[in-house]
Amino acid sequence: MPGRNSVPQLINDRYEVGETIGRGGMATVHAGRDLRLGRRVAIKVLRPELARDDTFHERFKREAQSVAALNHHSIVSVYDTGEILAETDEGVDRPFIVMEYVPGRTLRELIHEDAITPQEAVDLTLGILDALEYSHRAGIVHRDIKPANVIVTPERQVKVMDFGIARAVEDTSPALTQAQAVLGTAQYLSPEQARGESVDARSDLYSAACVLFEMLTGRAPFVGGSSVDVAAQHVRDAPPAPSELDPRLGRRVDAFMAKALAKDRSARFQDAGQMRRALRELRPGVPEDLEATQPVDTVPVRDEDTKTLPPVPAAGVAAGLQETSTEVQETGSTAAPRRRRGLRAALIGLLVLVVLAVAGLLALQWYQSQRGGPVLVAVPYVAGMDASVAETALRNVDLVPQRDEVFSDDVPEGDVVGTDPAPDTQVEAGSTVVLDVSKGPAEVEVPDDLVGQFEADVREALDSAGLEPGPTNAVNSSWVPEGMVAGTDPPGGTTVPTGSEVRIALSTGRVTVPQLVGLSREDAIAALRADDVRLAHEIVTTPRSVVEPGQVVDQSVEGGRSAPQGSTITLTVAVAPEPAPEPPATPSPTPSPEESEAEDEEPEAEDEDPSDDDAESPPAAEARRSAEAPATPGGQDEDPRPEQPQERAAEQQARGEERRADGQERRSGGEE
Structure with a gap:
């Protein structure tokens, strides 16, 4: 029945399925909504014609497991997975994956719409490398980097998706299906992936370089009449220089692409971080005034779906594929069936050769093991991985890891710089492989005997110590002569990374x-x-x-x-200031006869109702004042000078008393 394999509107009583937002060679992607958490999601469902194949079920399961372990801003997150159960016995269960919903368009759409400038192409590639660096550190190789698997948000943020054929780095088995066919997309396959060999992080970097090449020039590095022909070109042919397609790109872009697309993986960038640093240095050299990417109209094939391809043999590629890559110019109704029969025959022949080669290798190993001979294994590529992940990768192929810490200016501390023996070297199983683990940049001590020397001598000493002499500045010093070195920044005796800049301070003589x-x-x-x-x-x-x-x-x-x-x-x-001198004592003036008479004629306010008993004679008053005066401490008299004003007042009072007494006597005599 036509509708038996359609996607239901509600999955697992939780996910509401909406419109289709993407289609690929393996699955369709629908917009959806998580009713339990109330958020928008994307639901990826395996196509019904592929759901009966256990291989594709395994790929779906692998994608969910791979991405579930990755939590990065440049990788589309996976929330849930399950199966849509068949509604009838004739139907088939279809696996699905619930993913983060990312608004935006795929990189393939932007390339086809001429919406990418060269400098934007560099920025978008940096985002892809950021995601790859994270996944490689987690031990996951994507194996299918292409424009259709990269979403660009309206804010120009990159999101990498579709880890359906990803593998763990330590899984060094060839990238073949059970039918000995390569999985991938022809335009972006690395040479080793096209040959059906084991892949590693450098294979993803090759694919990312193919994507950058297409964004810059408007076409993939290799194009042809069929996917098989394109895969063969990755193995046998050198890519064109970008400046041949657009001379305005320049030689620096050519040099970068030549290294990124090298056939020998040991000649490429060895990890995503190294490629990102080189791309950042390249960005200023990319012209800003170029127009957006213009797709090349002469590309005969744009087969960008992930598919199975026959492995390309390392030798005899041209002879083995010439018949399949040549377009027969025929007319009539028999031309297409004839081409298909010729292609089918060539593919069958290649598959038979590969099967025989693998069978022969297995037979040889079995024969050697039966004779007690050594079993050889290839040293896996583990550079750039965390040391613990690299050790696991070596143990998985029956090799014994041994750590050796080394300084490295490029590889972060704790990651693997390289191995001894080198990657891909055939060694006996059980052999020891030395892992060179980075302990960060080499460090050196700033010389501590530079103060007081001439500037030229100090610069020479810093250069000899592996440091970069920096600019000078003037400082005051209590003893260093003017123009001589008074200090450095960092100061002498400080431990700094090799190549660090050291500023020099010169004395002002002040x-x-x-x-x-x-x-x-x-x-x-x-x-x-x-x-x-x-x-x-x-x-x-x-x-x-x-x-x-x-x-x-x-x-x-x-x-x-x-x-x-x-x-x-x-x-x-x-x-302290000196004390002020004392002023001299002033003698009391003697009253004149007129003043005495005036005093006698004054109103007798002081003599109102005087009583003889209350009157106090001068000697008595003097005795009373002496009795009331406080005693001098220590039993000694104080300096009489401070008391002079009081004594003068007492004398004046006594004389006044005498004058009043004389006046009373005179008045009494007159009355008599």
Whole structure:
């Protein structure tokens, strides 16, 4: 029935299926919604005609397992997986994968729509390499990098997807199906992948270089009449230089592509990080004024689906494939069947040769094992991996890993720099393979005997130590002569990575004067005698009533300013002022007769109702004042000078009393 294999509108009572947003050679992708979590998702469903093949079921399972272990901003995440059960006995169960929904368009669509400039092509490739570097560190090789598997968001962020034929790095078995056919996309196959050999991280880098080549020039490095022909070109032919297709790209782009697309994987970039660094250096050399990528109209084949291909033999490629790659110019109804029969015969012949070669190799190994001879294995490529992952890869092929730490300026600490023996070397099973593990950049100590030397000598010493002499700057110094080296940054004795820049400080022959005002005299002198100052001093004093004696109130050179080395600083120190002298005592004036009479004629306010009993005679008053006066401490009389005003007042009061008494006597005599 026509609808028996259609995708239901609801999967597992959780995922709502919407419109189709993508189609590939193996599956269709639908927009969907996770009803449980309320988020938008993408649902990838295996095509019904492939669902009966266990191989494709295995690929779906592998993709889910591979991506589930990866959590990176440039890799499409996998949320869930399962199977859509057949509705009838004639139907077939179809596996599905629930993925992160990423808005945007594939890189293939952008290339076909002329929507990529050369510098944007470099930026997008950097995003692809970022994802590959992460997946390779996790031990996963993608094996199918192509424009259709890269999504570009509206913000120009790269998302790599479709790990359907990915393998673990330590899985060194050939990239063949059970029928000895290569899985991949012809335009982007690495040479070793086209030959059916084991793949590693460098194979993904070759495919990424093919994608960059197409974005820059508008066509893949190799094109042909069939996928088999294109795969053969990857093995036997050199790619054209990008400048041949567009002279404005320049020779730097040609050199980068020649290295990235080398047939021998040991001649390529050895890890994604190395390729990213080279691409960043290349970016300024890519012209900015080029128009967007223009697809080449003469490309006869654009077969960009992942498919199975026959492996290309390493030798005799031209003879074995010439018949299949030649287009027979025939007309009539029998031309197409005849071409198909010729192609089928060639493929069958190639497959038979490969099967016989593999069978012969297996028979030879079995024969050697029966005779007790050594079993040979190839050393896997593990450079750039985490050391623990690399050790696992070696053990999986019956090799014994041994770590050896080395310095490396390019490989991060803890990752593998290389192996001994080299990758792909045939060694006996059980052999020891040395893993050179990076412990980061080599370090060197800045020489600590540079102060006081000439600048030329210091630069030579830094260069000899593996350091980069940097620019100079002027600093004050208490003892280094003017123009000589007063220090370095970093300072001498510091451990820094090899090749680090070291700045040089030259002496001005002057000293920075410290702030001394407010310090005590002793502290100010100590500050001037310090090793980083070494200035002489001179002391002058000044009376200050509001400042504590001994405190510095001024200095001849302000704090923070410079002075010549060894110069003298004058310090002004406060002292207590001298006490003011006492004024001389003034004698009491003798009253004149007129003043006496005036006093006698004054109103007798003081004599109102005087009583003889209350009147106090002068001797009595003097005795009373003496009794009331406080005793002098220590039993001695105090200096009489402070008491003179009181004595004068007492004498004046006594004389007044006498005058009043005389006046009373005269008035009494008159009355009589």
